[in-house]
Amino acid sequence: MKAFAALIDRLIYTRSRNSKLALIVDYLRHTPDPDRGWALAALTEALDFPAVKAGTVRALLATRVDEELFRLSRHFVGDTAETAALLWPEKPLPFRGRVGVEAAGLEQGGGPPPAATKERNSQVSPPSSEGKGGLSVSDAVAALSATTRSDAPAVLTGLLDRLDADGRYALLKMALGGMRVGVSARLAKQAFAQAFDVGIDDVEELWHAIPPPYEALFAWGEGRVARPDLADVAFFRPFMLAHPLEGESIDLADYAAEWKWDGIRVQIAHGGGETRIYSRGGEEISAAFPELVAAFDQDAVIDGELLVRGEVQGGEAASFNALQQRLGRKTVTKKILADFPAFVRVYDLLAVDGEDLRGLPWTGRRRQLEAFVPRLAASHFDLSPLIEAGDFAELAALRAGARDAAIEGVMLKRRDAPYVAGRRAGLWYKWKRDPLTADCVMMYAQRGNGRRASFYSDYTFGCWSEAGELLPVGKAYSGFTDDELKWLDKFVRTNTVDRFGPVREVEKTLVLEVAFDSIHASKRHKSGLAMRFPRISRIRRDKPAEEADRIATLQAMVT
Amino acid sequence: MRVLPKPWLEPYPHGLYVKPADLWIDPSRPVERAAVTHGHADHARSGHTSVFATPETLAIMALRYGVDVAARENRAFAYGDGFERGGVRFSFHPAGHVLGSAQILMEYAGERIVVTGDYKRRADPTCARFEVVPCDIFITEATFGLPVFRHPPTHDEIAKLIAAVRAEPDRSVLVGAYALGKAQRVIAELRGAGWNAPVFIHGALERMCALYAEHGVDLGPLRLVSEAEKNEMAGQIVLAPPSALNDRWSRRLPNPVTAMASGWMRVRQRARQRMVELPLVISDHADWDELTTTIEEVNPKESWITHGSEDGLLRWCELHQRKARALHLVGRDMEEEA
Numbered sequence: 044m045k046a047f048a049a050l051i052d053r054l055i056y057t058r059s060r061n062s063k064l065a066l067i068v069d070y071l072r073h074t075p076d077p078d079r080g081w082a083l084a085a086l087t088e089a090l091d092f093p094a095v096k097a098g099t100v101r102a103l104l105a106t107r108v109d110e111e112l113f114r115l116s117r118h119f120v121g122d123t124a125e126t127a128a129l130l131w132p133e134k135p136l137p138f139r140g141r142v143g144v145e146a147a148g149l150e151q152g153g154g155p156p157p158a159a160t161k162e163r164n165s166q167v168s169p170p171s172s173e174g175k176g177g178l179s180v181s182d183a184v185a186a187l188s189a190t191t192r193s194d195a196p197a198v199l200t201g202l203l204d205r206l207d208a209d210g211r212y213a214l215l216k217m218a219l220g221g222m223r224v225g226v227s228a229r230l231a232k233q234a235f236a237q238a239f240d241v242g243i244d245d246v247e248e249l250w251h252a253i254p255p256p257y258e259a260l261f262a263w264g265e266g267r268v269a270r271p272d273l274a275d276v277a278f279f280r281p282f283m284l285a286h287p288l289e290g291e292s293i294d295l296a297d298y299a300a301e302w303k304w305d306g307i308r309v310q311i312a313h314g315g316g317e318t319r320i321y322s323r324g325g326e327e328i329s330a331a332f333p334e335l336v337a338a339f340d341q342d343a344v345i346d347g348e349l350l351v352r353g354e355v356q357g358g359e360a361a362s363f364n365a366l367q368q369r370l371g372r373k374t375v376t377k378k379i380l381a382d383f384p385a386f387v388r389v390y391d392l393l394a395v396d397g398e399d400l401r402g403l404p405w406t407g408r409r410r411q412l413e414a415f416v417p418r419l420a421a422s423h424f425d426l427s428p429l430i431e432a433g434d435f436a437e438l439a440a441l442r443a444g445a446r447d448a449a450i451e452g453v454m455l456k457r458r459d460a461p462y463v464a465g466r467r468a469g470l471w472y473k474w475k476r477d478p479l480t481a482d483c484v485m486m487y488a489q490r491g492n493g494r495r496a497s498f499y500s501d502y503t504f505g506c507w508s509e510a511g512e513l514l515p516v517g518k519a520y521s522g523f524t525d526d527e528l529k530w531l532d533k534f535v536r537t538n539t540v541d542r543f544g545p546v547r548e549v550e551k552t553l554v555l556e557v558a559f560d561s562i563h564a565s566k567r568h569k570s571g572l573a574m575r576f577p578r579i580s581r582i583r584r585d586k587p588a589e590e591a592d593r594i595a596t597l598q599a600m601v602t
Numbered sequence: 603m604r605v606l607p608k609p610w611l612e613p614y615p616h617g618l619y620v621k622p623a624d625l626w627i628d629p630s631r632p633v634e635r636a637a638v639t640h641g642h643a644d645h646a647r648s649g650h651t652s653v654f655a656t657p658e659t660l661a662i663m664a665l666r667y668g669v670d671v672a673a674r675e676n677r678a679f680a681y682g683d684g685f686e687r688g689g690v691r692f693s694f695h696p697a698g699h700v701l702g703s704a705q706i707l708m709e710y711a712g713e714r715i716v717v718t719g720d721y722k723r724r725a726d727p728t729c730a731r732f733e734v735v736p737c738d739i740f741i742t743e744a745t746f747g748l749p750v751f752r753h754p755p756t757h758d759e760i761a762k763l764i765a766a767v768r769a770e771p772d773r774s775v776l777v778g779a780y781a782l783g784k785a786q787r788v789i790a791e792l793r794g795a796g797w798n799a800p801v802f803i804h805g806a807l808e809r810m811c812a813l814y815a816e817h818g819v820d821l822g823p824l825r826l827v828s829e830a831e832k833n834e835m836a837g838q839i840v841l842a843p844p845s846a847l848n849d850r851w852s853r854r855l856p857n858p859v860t861a862m863a864s865g866w867m868r869v870r871q872r873a874r875q876r877m878v879e880l881p882l883v884i885s886d887h888a889d890w891d892e893l894t895t896t897i898e899e900v901n902p903k904e905s906w907i908t909h910g911s912e913d914g915l916l917r918w919c920e921l922h923q924r925k926a927r928a929l930h931l932v933g934r935d936m937e938e939e940a
Contacts, residue, residue, distance in 0.1 A: 055870055056879045108749065111917050116750045119911070120869050129750035129868065208752075212870075496848045496860070496877055536850075 044178045044206060046074055047082045048213035054086075054224035058492045063225060067234035078180040080256025083235070085180075085217040086226045089255055092187045094195045095218045097123050103196045107132055124215035131203050131211055178205045180217075181256070187218055229324045239264030244281045244464040247325050252278040275315035279325050280344060280393050280401070281464035282308065285454060285471035293435055293472070298455040299405065300430040300438055303473055304348035304388055305451040305561070306366055311335065311387065312344045312394075320349075331372045332385050338423040343415060346391035346462075347427065350449055351383045389416055390427040390454075393462060401462040408462065442476065448602040451560065452476045478558040479600050480580060481506065482591045484513055485553045488535040489546050491520060498528055499535035499547065502579070504555055506570070507593045513551055514570040514594060522558065522578030531582070554583035554591050562600050570594055572601070610690070610710050611739075613906070613929045618717060618741070620708060622688035625654070627706060627717050630931075637692060639719025640703035641666065641782055652676055654685065656694055658702025658817055662782065665813055681730060697721040698732035699886050700783030701814055707735050715739040716900070722885065723892040724756065727790040728783070728819045732896075740902035741929070744910035745887040746865055747918075753865055753889040759882045760791045763839070766859060766880050771837040774802070775880065776858035778844035781807050783886050785841050786814045788863050789821045791884075792839065800825045802835050804842035804851070832856050848877055865889065894918055 050070045057063050067086070071079050084090050100123055104113050108130050120126040183202055190198040199218070203211050216222050232250055236243040241264050252273050253260045262268045308323040318336045320329045329336050332349070351365045368383045369375070392412040393401050400408050409429075416426045430453065432438035442453045452475035460470040483504035491500035501520040505513040523531065538550040558580040565573030572594070612619045617629030617636075625635040632649030639645055639655075641662030646655075648667035652675035653660065660678050677685065681704065684693030689711075694704040699720040706717045714737040721743065723732050746753075767775045779785040785807050792801065800823040803811060811821055827840060836856045846852065847860055862878045865885030873881035888896065893915060897905055904925040907915050912928040919926035 056873065056881065058877075058879070109917065109921055112749055112914060115911070115914050115917070116748045119748055120750055121871055125870060126750060129752070133752075490848060490877075492877065497850055497853050 044180055044183060044210045044213060046070065047078070047085075047180050048206075048209040050082070051213045051216065051222070051224060052209055054226060058225075059494075060230065064230060064234050064237065067226070067231065068238040071234060071238040076258050076261055077256035080258060080261060081180045081184045083231055083257060084255035086222060086224065087228045087231045088220055088222060090184070090217065091220070092190070092218050094190045094192045095187060095199065097219055099192075099195050099199065100124065100127050100215060100219065103127075103199055104130065106196070107200075124219055124221075125212055127203075128208055128211035128215055131208075133207075178202065178210070183214055183217065184256075227324055228326045232325065235260070235264060239266075245270065247281045247464075248273065248278050250279065250325065251319065251321070251327060252276040273314075277312040277314035277317045277319040279312065279319075279321045279327075280310060281325070282310065282323055282346065283391075283462050283464065283471060284466040285473040286466055286468065288455065288472040288474040291472070293455055295432060295435060295438065297458060298472075299409070299458055300432060301390060301427055301454045301456065302430065302445070302447075302450050303452040303454045303475065304350060304427070305449050306348040306350035306388070307370070308346070309349045309387060310344065310346055310393070311339050313339060313342055314344075331369060331375060333375060334380060335385055335387060335423055338420045341415070341418050342396050343392065344394040345387070345389050345412075345424075346393060347387040347389035347424075349385060349387050351385055386423045386425065388425055388427045389419075391462065404459045404461060405456050406458050442474065445476065448561075450476070475560070478560055478576075478580075479562065480556055480558045481516070481597055481600075482554050482583060482586060483516060483557050484551050484588045484591045485534075485549055485555055486513060486515055486551060487546050487548050488531075495528075498532045500528055500532070502531070502555065504557060506591060506597055507589075508570075509593070509595065515568055516570045516572050516594070516597060517557065517559070517568075517574040517577040519555075519557060519577040519579050522580055523582070527579075527582060552588050554586040554588055555579050556581040556583050561602050562597055564601055570597075572597055610713075611708070611715055613931070615931060617931070618929075620688075620690055622710060623690040623692070625687060625690075625692075628719065637706055638663070639697065639706060639717065640699055642700070642720065645719060654679065654692065656680065656702040656704050659704070660702075661813060661817070662702060662810075665809055695733050695735050696730035698723060698726060698729060701729045701786070701817060701819065703729060705733075705735060707737065713738050715741065716902075717741040718743055720745070720887055721896075722888045723896065724753075726787055726886070727794055728787045728814060734896070734899050736900060738903045739906060740897065740900050740904070741906040741908060742893065742897065742915075743887065744893060744907045744912045744915040746885070746889050747893060747907070747911035747913075747915035749890045749914070751865060751868055751889045752891055753868070753883050753885050756791055756884055757795065759863075759884050760788075760795045763788075763861065763880070763882055764792070764795060764797060766861070767837060767839055770859065773857045773859055774835040774838050774840050774855045775861050776840045776842060776847065776852060776855055777882065778847045778860070778862040778864075778876075778878075779841050780864075781843050782810050784863055784884070785843075786811060786819060786821060787886065788841065788882075788884065789824070790819060793820070793822045797839070798822065799838060802827050802830055802838055802840040804840075804846055806843050806846070807841060827851075827854065844876075890914075894922075897924065898922075 050066060053066050054063055057066060104127050113130060116130055117123060117126045186198050186202055202214055206214060232246045233243060236246045249260055249271060259271050263270055310321045312319050318339045319327055320332055320335060322328050351369060365383055369385055392408050392415055395411060395415055400411060413426065416424060430441060432441055452473060455472040455474060457470045483506055485502050486505045487503040488499040489501040490496060491498055501518060503515050503518045505515045508514050534553060535547055535549055539547045540550055541548040557577050559574040559577040561575045563573050564571060567573060610621050612621060616631050618627040625637055626633045627637050628639055628645040629636050630647055634651045636650040637654040638659055641659045646663050654677050657678040660676055679694045681694055681696050684691060691709040693707045695707060697703040697705045697719055699722055703719060705719060708715045716735050716737040718741060721732050725731065777788060779788050789801050802825050805826060805828055808826060811824055815821055832854060833856065840855055844862060852858055859879050860877060861880035861882055862876060863882040863884040865883060865887055866872045867881035867883045905919055907926060907928045908931050916926050916928055
């Protein structure tokens with residue numbers, strides 16, 4: 044638990060992706076099975092202990108700590124798991140009976156209590172074993188899995204008593220979920236690939252086929268066994284990705300054109316009698332879309348866009364805004380299912396009836412796809428149509444004229460290309476609709492993270508209401524060059540009119556041209572608007588703030 | 603369990619007034635006569651006509667406010683010494699908080715009252731160790747008056763700092779540390795742990811470090827960041843006041859790891875909010891165990907709690923059947939120097 048607790052602790056304070064990666068790689072290389080597998084599962088929120096809830100922990104604390112002191116502490120700390128980890132009474136307390144007794148000083152005299160001897164957060168590699176009498180991650184997982192609701196308090200007590208504050212924090216976060224250390228499934232897989240020098244595509248495929256603690260995966264990674272066989276498993280196939288089209292000349296004889304839908308890319312895999320839905324990052328999201336899992340009853344693997352059917356759109360695919368209501372849920376209510384019905388617009392077929400089609404050219408897969416889609420329930424699955432265009436100019440005109448809220452642009456797919464993982468030059472292109480732009484006025488600025496910690500790099504900007512008031516319409520922290528960032532930082536510092544904690548309010552004089560993919564109605568902002576993917580496209584030093592856009596102009600762009 | 607203030611010592615939001623002596627303790631506004639526990643700005647204000655304090659505290663006040671404001675009718679007292687005024691006997695006793703910090707003991711009409719100012723119990727190479735002074739009324743701080751605050755052993759935190767510097771020899775580790783007390787203590791602890799390289803400091807720390815050295819606290823070689831080349835500071839430790847951590851000033855350092863030395867670093871969310879990458883739980887204030895143990899050892903008839911998380915410490919007193927009350931003094935700065 045010590046090495047795992049140290050890892051969690053370091054991840055919390057590490058903001059750069061590469062540094063997080065390095066920490067996990069180091070941990071995976073130096074930690075034995077099955078601890079490292081359980082740790083990986085805990086980091087990616089793949090563990091669930093139904094018998095242990097936040098209420099269990101609160102009730103348990105009440106038996107050890109005065110309720111009022113717990114309440115005051117919880118209020119200050121803001122997180123039940125951390126409060127409990129810090130509050131849990133240690134035996135013996137580091138201070139009791141020692142004050143003022145030894146002239147040499149508390150920290151030098153005698154032997155410090157056990158909790159004090161461990162190397163806290165050492166920057167060297169974590170130790171590879173827990174040593175005698177230590178509690179391992181797998182001990183903890185075993186104990187938590189075996190517990191029932193009624194004996195959970197006793198089990199937790201036993202575990203907490205064997206750990207120090209950092210260990211207790213790691214244990215409670217593992218038990219309750221909500222680790223929030225910024226480790227996605229994708230990052231974890233990359234760390235695995237890097238740690239054992241294996242292909243990320245292989246890791247992605249195997250990941251969901253092997254349950255925690257992934258011992259078979261580690262055995263393969265370390266070259267101790269051959270690649271596990273995935274027959275009869277609904278495993279994830281790494282997505283084929285597209286490059287943005289940047290002025291390349293495209294011959295439609297070589298490329299097929301399809302609409303690019305503004306939903307989320309999903310893969311639905313069926314195998315061994317089970318259906319799973321994976322997101323683009325390779326995370327399983329089946330639980331959020333039970334109706335799709337139930338409706339997909341064919342032995343096949345499809346690639347498509349998950350969309351929500353919007354009433355407002357006359358039954359057509361709704362905007363991304365509507366889809367957001369369905370994302371990130373662990374369970375769904377009947378009302379959500381009824382109000383935001385999901386469906387998948389299918390554009391590729393990776394496997395069918397036990398046969399892997401990924402080696403076929405796109406034309407071959409498309410033919411099979413068109414034959415396959417009628418086998419699925421029309422209520423939840425339809426075929427993404429091809430765009431019939433005589434030549435590239437005609438396609439450009441069709442793209443410019445597309446009005447559908449769910450259309451984000453055009454996809455171009457090489458007709459003779461197999462389905463290959465990742466982003467390969469010349470095979471698939473995405474050609475987004477030109478972004479919308481608006482001239483906005485900078486209102487507030489905040490400092491960034493990591494390399495940008497000393498720069499004001501996050502800007503809130505607004506447009507004019509009818510009453511002549513500036514109302515915030517969005518926030519952006521990209522789109523500018525390093526030189527522009529230096530200039531913007533200086534502008535913020537020399538034009539600050541007020542400060543609210545980390546936020547600076549600036550003189551409302553600077554016009555920023557903001558580009559965004561779409562704009563939607565939103566109750567979150569006073570302006571009633573929310574932009575999708577806003578970024579700073581130009582700094583309009585030439586334009587007076589009074590001439591920036593009005594809210595009404597932006598409202599006309601709402602989809 | 604509210605108790606009435608003793609008639610000879612009256613608590614006001616801006617300080618404690620010792621009536622028979624016509625003297626204030628740590629007043630937050632200018633007064634005729636002030637006894638001052640230590641040099642932090644929320645206890646030692648400028649503008650008093652005469653100040654009674656330890657020589658070190660007077661030196662710190664003179665440095666911060668200039669000789670003019672701080673020097674008129676001041677009187678310095680070594681630990682154990684004191685004076686009498688209006689029938690009240692005042693004496694100064696080590697508080698272990700920063701250089702020169704003192705508890706003030708007052709004896710009047712057979713009753714003893716101790717004001718701790720800020721204090722800590724553990725060893726600190728830059729100041730005298732806290733002494734338990736028995737009394738009837740114990741007026742204590744409570745900055746960390748919640749049981750979540752248990753400071754780990756200082757040498758573990760210093761080891762963490764040194765390990766972080768060694769782990770990334772291309773970067774410097776920038777430690778945010780309050781200019782009076784914390785900065786010098788971190789440096790002295792580093793020396794104790796065998797870190798002999800020059801420590802680079804922000805200009806705002808220079809004069810206070812020199813003052814400590816003049817008072818016999820050996821800080822070893824120090825260098826100003828403003829006079830160093832960027833590449834010289836790779837693999838080195840740099841100290842700056844917390845406000846400079848993420849400011850433009852830090853751009854002159856080689857890709858710094860941001861660290862912060864404070865008792866607040868015990869709470870992860872607090873550390874994250876401050877964009878700290880390396881939290882160091884090093885505090886000049888008593889943690890929960892020190893606060894409660896000290897009340898037990900001093901064993902007063904009543905405890906008055908001046909500032910911090912007084913609710914937590916009050917609750918502890920209630921649970922342990924000890925008379926206590928909160929004083930709600932204003933203007934105490936809990937954030938920066940803890």
